[in-house]
Every structure is written in C-alpha cells, then in structure tokens.
Amino acid sequence: VGEGFARESRDTLVESGMALASDLYKAMLLSIVPNAIVDIVTPADVDTSLPEGVALSSYDGVAITGSNLSVLDDSNPSVRRQVDFQKEVFDQGVPSFGSCWALQVGTVASGGEVRINPKGREMGFARKIKLTDSGLNHPLYKGKPPVFDGFASHEDEVISTPPKSEILSGNHVSRVQAMEITCGKGTMWALQYHPEYDTGELASLIRCREERLIRMGFFGDSESLHEYTRKLDILREDPQRKDTAWELGIDTDILDKNVRQLEVRNWIESLVLPNVSH
Incomplete structure (x- = not known):
C-alpha cells in the first residue's frame, strides 16, 4: 500500500483522531484476503524505502490511497516522488489499484492531464455514478449496479485521459469516476471515489x-x-x-461493505490472485 499523504499531513490526521489512509486500505485488503501480507510504504517521503530485501517487482499488487496533495503542484517533491513511484509500478508490471489521488497520479504518470474541477469540490458522496458502455462489460464492475453512489472528497479531476486507457464510469460532477490505465508493462484500475471509507x-x-x-x-x-x-x-x-x-x-451501495468495496475484490480476483507468487 502506497500512503498518499506526506508526513506532516499524516501527523495532522493522527492528531485529529483520524485513521491514516494506508491503514484504511490495509484493513480493507485484509478483510477481503485475510492471509495477505500487506506492507505500507510512504512514497511522498524523501527517506522512504521498501522493506529490506524486497523488490517492487516481487509484490502481487500495489494499492495507492487518497491524499490531500494535488498533482497540479508539480513543484512539490512529495508529488513528484509519488508520480515517479507509480511510473515504476507500471514499468515493473505490478497490477495497481487506488482511489481519488491514485487516479490522478496514475493519469499523470501515464501521460494524461488533470485540472481543478470548474464545478467545484465533490464532497461527501459522489451521486449517480453511471457505468459507461466499457464499464458495463469490464471485470472491475462485475456484480455492481449500473448506477450507484460512492464516498467522495476531491477538487481535481481527469480532463485528458492517457493514451491507453478506458473510462469505466462517470457522473455529472466528474466525467471520469473510474478508469483502466495500461502503461508500460502494468495495468491500473483506479477510482475517483473512496471504497475504503465508511x-x-x-x-x-x-x-x-x-x-x-x-x-x-x-x-x-x-x-x-x-x-x-x-x-x-x-x-x-x-x-x-x-x-x-x-x-x-x-x-x-454506501452502507453495505460488500457492495461498496466490490471493485477492490474484483481487482484482487481478476488481476492479483491469478499472478500470485507461490
């Protein structure tokens, strides 16, 4: 799990009594695959590293959390380091997944563009997310209703999709609520909304x-x-x-964890488990 928040923001979250984004993701992943080994890294930090003796390519999947950063702030080293981390995930061919910030990082890392949404912040709930024609037949949304709500908190949105990508869902606030990105040797399924929230x-x-x-x-x-x-x-x-x-x-779609987190389970079953190292 790649924690999207930089150290100072993580400290603020802890002081406010909130859970870290990476802890929410880890708990969600373990609820789906209880015997999984889940490591947390902080690619925003200058001194971050993988566990000793472990290569990125040895992981069966990488999940990226949300963040309060903006990819538009490309002069911020915490932003640049995370974009570079996602590029490396693509280059190593490790399947990746993520929400909100992760979608935007994956977009920029693979040649797309992000902007501040002129419609303003989408906050609380992303309403009436609708599957596109591609989304209706995509394994990310296997078993998902064609229209649903999700947890949301973001101001930025994808405006130009990467060269090898498919928009899988959207709503009246953000045209891209989910996307598949293929870049290098890797594939990313990313959401604009937050299945890890309750x-x-x-x-x-x-x-x-x-x-x-x-x-x-x-x-x-x-x-x-x-x-x-x-x-x-x-x-x-x-x-x-x-x-x-x-x-x-x-x-x-909000209250039932099995419905809310179905996309994560589908990612694990479709892209991660078939390639698990034995």
Whole structure:
C-alpha cells in the first residue's frame, strides 16, 4: 500500500483522531484476503524505502490511497516522488489499484492531464455514478449496479485521459469516476471515489475540515455540520437505521461493505490472485 499523504499531513490526521489512509486500505485488503501480507510504504517521503530485501517487482499488487496533495503542484517533491513511484509500478508490471489521488497520479504518470474541477469540490458522496458502455462489460464492475453512489472528497479531476486507457464510469460532477490505465508493462484500475471509507470515516473527515466546508457552503454553520456528522456516526454503529439512511439519501451501495468495496475484490480476483507468487 502506497500512503498518499506526506508526513506532516499524516501527523495532522493522527492528531485529529483520524485513521491514516494506508491503514484504511490495509484493513480493507485484509478483510477481503485475510492471509495477505500487506506492507505500507510512504512514497511522498524523501527517506522512504521498501522493506529490506524486497523488490517492487516481487509484490502481487500495489494499492495507492487518497491524499490531500494535488498533482497540479508539480513543484512539490512529495508529488513528484509519488508520480515517479507509480511510473515504476507500471514499468515493473505490478497490477495497481487506488482511489481519488491514485487516479490522478496514475493519469499523470501515464501521460494524461488533470485540472481543478470548474464545478467545484465533490464532497461527501459522489451521486449517480453511471457505468459507461466499457464499464458495463469490464471485470472491475462485475456484480455492481449500473448506477450507484460512492464516498467522495476531491477538487481535481481527469480532463485528458492517457493514451491507453478506458473510462469505466462517470457522473455529472466528474466525467471520469473510474478508469483502466495500461502503461508500460502494468495495468491500473483506479477510482475517483473512496471504497475504503465508511460513514464514520466521512464524519471524521468533515469535522476535520469544518471551517473550510462551512466557508465553501456545504454547511450553513457549525451546528448543522455536527448534526450531519452525528447522523453519519449513527449509521456507522447501526447501518440498518432506515430512518437515518433515508434522511441522508443513502442506500446499500454506501452502507453495505460488500457492495461498496466490490471493485477492490474484483481487482484482487481478476488481476492479483491469478499472478500470485507461490
């Protein structure tokens, strides 16, 4: 797992009581493949390295997390190092997967372009994500409804797709909500939304960014923000609370982990397990 947050931001997350993105990803992967060996690396950091004696090519898959960085900030060494890391993953032919920041890093690493979304931030839930014709027949979405919602928090979007890529889903906010990228010897399946989140994690993220979200108009005041996150926390404790789910306009595509994380399971079953080293 490649942690997308730089060290300073990771420290801030911990101080705020939030889980690290890489820990969320590791937990998700282990829930799907309990006997997997999952290492965490921090490619944003100048002093990062793989475990001693382990080569990147020896991994059966690489998953990249979200981040608060922007690939548009290409003067930032933490950004450049992560783009270079994804290029190396492609060159080594290791299947890769990721969400949000990972989609944007994979895009830039393979020759595409990203911009700030003129429609503004997509926050909380990406609504009515619709599979493209390619997505309807793609193994990433095997068993997935043709239209669904997902957790989201991003301002950047893919504007120019890489030379060897397919858009697999999109919605009214972002034309690219999922994409397959082929580059070098590698293939990446990447999402703009966050299958690793649950409602409690979204509540923590909203509280962490309280001032900014009120300033951006997502909430009228602190009281309304905290009432909203209280309901999200209720659903984390009891996803069967039909009344609260109805109030927030969410359904099993958000609340049922098996539906929410189906893309990750499909990636593992389609690209990782067939090539597992024995």
